[in-house]
Amino acid sequence: MKRRSLLTAVSAATVMTLGGVGYAAHRRGRNPYYAGPKSDHFDGVRFHSPEQAADKDLRDVVRWQLSRKGEAWPKAFPSPFPADKPPERVAGLRVVLIGHASYLIQIAGRNILVDPVFASRASPVRFAGPKRVNRPGIAFSDLPPIDAVLITHNHYDHLDGPALARLWQAHQPLIVAPLGNDTILRGYDETMHVESRDWGEAVDLGDGLTIHLVPANHWSARGLNDRRMALWCAYVITSPAGVHYHVGDTGLGDGSIFRAVRERFGVPRLATLPIGAYEPRWFMKPQHMNPEDAVAALGLLGNPQALGHHWGTFRLTDEGVERPAEALAVALAAAGRPSESFLALRPGQVWEG
Template identity: 65%
Template sequence: MALKRNPYYQGPVSDHFDGLRFFAPGRPGDKTLKDLLRWRREGGRKVWPTSFPSPFQDKPPVSVAGLRVTLIGHASFLIQVAGLNLLTDPVFSERASPLPFMGPKRVNPPGIAFDDLPPIHAVLITHNHYDHLDLAAVGRLWRRDRPRFIAPLGNDAIIRAKYPKIAVETGDWGASIELGNGVTAHFEPSNHWSARGVRDRRMALWCAYVLTTPRGTLYHVGDTGFSDGAIFARIRERFGPPRLAHLPIGAYEPRWFMQPQHMSPEEAVRAFQLLGVEQALGHHWGTFQLTNEAIEEPPQALAAALEAAGIPQEHFRPLRPGEVWEG
């Protein structure tokens, strides 16, 4: 039986919420079970190695006055800026799955060991997919540091169902939350969706974040499709060209299935150009196999797309876990 009431969020109808489910205006509808079965039937899934260790492992300082960013893995970043330590989509579990014994298994350890994390002041969650919202990591962080948890509408209910004492601060697209020390998190649209199970599709909101800081503007995208590129042009119009952008470059094949929700490396380069960004870091590749492409295909395709666009390779770096960017 279809749900008639949203279990996570009850709020007014808007241009991206119909009273039951969230949606991205003008974007394609959901893929169906028939589509999923076609994907599986057609094959084409490349074989990943069971281990793909990164050559990097970071032990970050306790505090940074400037700006220091480390990829922990997939979409998990440690952002150290203006004396604050911020985590995006922290996933430390072995699998991006509701089950500990099946589902996508990581092929490299986190680029920062959990015990090597500095004290965390805030955690920014983009959406509720298991490769972005790891409730075990949320619990560990809460017990250790009592950080602030920031998430788009509806995701607070998911976290509180497991950890009732955590007060999650939520926002709609266009909202802002001050984090302190001159840093503000802004909730911005992305072309994606949400679900933790088979009956809660699009019942919690998803987002990207813009961080305005004393060290410049940072743009973190957990997951998005490119679509017409309007979301990237909007960032530039509202905030100016970012100093730094985290742009996903993996989990994009087959295109007929993945294009609405995941950018290809070529599309990530187009996003880079629309943003007018000074520096981009590529993530969402090489840790969990979610789709068909080979494990090293995303950085190779990114390099080719940058060359074709006449953009120096160092301006858009595909990071490995534990790799650091400072600026």
């Protein structure tokens, strides 16, 4: 291998690691984020999913980078929907995609942000990393009063530290995050009120609205040496407006995480599921569903209404910008489900039910 090619591959691998689709670095050392008892998914230093596949290593990343045949993205992919200006409160359920995996959920009179990312790049730096190709579906200044913020995990396309610090200063919301992420968040503003929880635990917001943390088949990292040192999760929101199941990132696995949600909470009223960042499959399958997997997950949940995210805003992987929506249409047709039952949302697009 030529030295320049290797350096290019390693450089790209480093950026993608920091952006959220990377590889395992060295495994020794202490955990800087969390110190707690061992469990069936925490060994005292690192978290893991019970069915987690072996971590990819640097050789896998170099193999991917040197063999990439990814489809180029346009410099801009504007949403056909105008930026939303949400009402101050909603009695029922109203959901709008801000972009990628960021949502505003207005439910039972409360306003909840999930993984709010307003940055121009999903990266720890401003000069490199995946760049946003459309504006946020809600301008920061048009947000209604925010009561709570839910963080699924610490990858840069899901945890935008500067935006969270700004949200804290503007709205003083309750912030809910999996174990270890509270340490990361307070690094952006030490005054943040963060409730950190484990899988199977919950935060009661009052008036019948509860946030439940449930497993996802994913991982975490903010840098090269902290892989899986903070926990990741999906959320189930139970409220007078019904059950809403939200997954930031996950692989399908054997389907047990979806069956468990249905068994515990019943068929959700709404499921928001990722449908993008899935190619090449040999690399991405354990951590990211493709549209076919997402439709299979929907069946395991009992076929609730679904909204698709994690596509069309930041180029993280090899598929073209429109391929997830196209593949979702094919997968729905193959499963005999109507297209409106699982919408591939664009920034600013609103669903009300």
